[in-house]
Amino acid sequence: MGATTAIVLSSSRAVHKLLHLRSANTSDRPSIHFNNITTGGLNLILSPYNSTWKSMRRVVKDMLTHDACMASLPIQRAEATQLMFDLLEAPQAYYTHIRRYTNSVILAIVFGIRCARYEGTIVDEFYEVQRLWADNLEPGALPPIDVVPLLRYLPERWASWKGLSREIRKRQRNLYFRLVDRSRRRIQEDRRNGCFMERVLDHQEQYKLSDEVLAYTGGTVLDAGSDTSAAFLQSFMFCLVASPEVQTRAHREINEVVGRDRSPRFEDFENLPYLDAIIKEVNVMTLHQDDMLIRFRSTDSDLLPQRGSLISPYRMKLLMVIQFQKAV
Numbered sequence: 001m002g003a004t005t006a007i008v009l010s011s012s013r014a015v016h017k018l019l020h021l022r023s024a025n026t027s028d029r030p031s032i033h034f035n036n037i038t039t040g041g042l043n044l045i046l047s048p049y050n051s052t053w054k055s056m057r058r059v060v061k062d063m064l065t066h067d068a069c070m071a072s073l074p075i076q077r078a079e080a081t082q083l084m085f086d087l088l089e090a091p092q093a094y095y096t097h098i099r100r101y102t103n104s105v106i107l108a109i110v111f112g113i114r115c116a117r118y119e120g121t122i123v124d125e126f127y128e129v130q131r132l133w134a135d136n137l138e139p140g141a142l143p144p145i146d147v148v149p150l151l152r153y154l155p156e157r158w159a160s161w162k163g164l165s166r167e168i169r170k171r172q173r174n175l176y177f178r179l180v181d182r183s184r185r186r187i188q189e190d191r192r193n194g195c196f197m198e199r200v201l202d203h204q205e206q207y208k209l210s211d212e213v214l215a216y217t218g219g220t221v222l223d224a225g226s227d228t229s230a231a232f233l234q235s236f237m238f239c240l241v242a243s244p245e246v247q248t249r250a251h252r253e254i255n256e257v258v259g260r261d262r263s264p265r266f267e268d269f270e271n272l273p274y275l276d277a278i279i280k281e282v283n284v285m286t287l288h289q290d291d292m293l294i295r296f297r298s299t300d301s302d303l304l305p306q307r308g309s310l311i312s313p314y315r316m317k318l319l320m321v322i323q324f325q326k327a328v
Ligand code: HEM
Pocket: 027, 044, 045, 057, 060, 106, 220, 221, 224, 225, 226, 228, 229, 232, 287, 290, 291, 294
């Protein structure tokens, strides 16, 4: 934080007000150089407000409505069934089973492609590049190129992150463009399967989306939903193993409400308050992984004393630090 002024908010009501009720003014992002050179600023989650961000967000919003989520339930159910089978067959590979599940759900919803296996498939290819991408976005992974812009001009022999950025860019683009092409080819060959990308392609002109923006919009959703959901499920499993008494109680609740002949369905959820509570508890424990990465920037000088103040939510809605410093 250096010599900047910082305010720490420890009232959940105040944090809720700023991050939720005034979110339009407090959800901009500071510029991240590594994101700019790797994605050309086209990662929806990490990029600052601008006209491209707006059109990408308009597209994604349609995908995340309540109705769209409910329509994707059969895909989620089918993939969850395979996940349970895989876990029973080869429990030692739980880590990759979960990763396959979360990535395949989103691949199927967005691009109409599912991956029944991990090794040698798109899932494998995605997580391989995602590892490089996410590792280098972590605070401290790179020299402070956002705080000391001069470092960006170091020759490559002292700045290995430049070559890494090129490698990630090449691999991400290769994957994202290929996925969009497969949807486009299905439309041309009259083999639609109703995935989200087909609908976006139908309205590409109306949305005024270039092929590049389209590819990154789909790619960002893969990026946003795969690792996050996998990390949650892996933590959830870990917590249940570490707390057998909680596991037994949740199991008993499922047996009482759902019975032993079928898996729980979405409609059962309101009758499973204990399960609901432990899911929320694990969510609170795992959410701060994203807090480390995602920082917000204010666009309003009425709300906070200085426009461009950086906002670092720690454990979303519980505590946050506001830094009065114009972002670089
Ligand atoms: C446990 C799982 C997940 C966690 C912890 C998580 C976390 C987050 C966080 C912290 C943000 C930033 C919110 C903000 O700007 O205030 C975000 C945004 C986003 N997430 Fe997730 N996410 C999860 C699952 C998913 C899934 C499954 C999808 C897609 C199917 C998804 C798609 C997105 C998108 C598109 C955005 C950007 C939304 C926007 O800018 O309006 N996320 N997520």
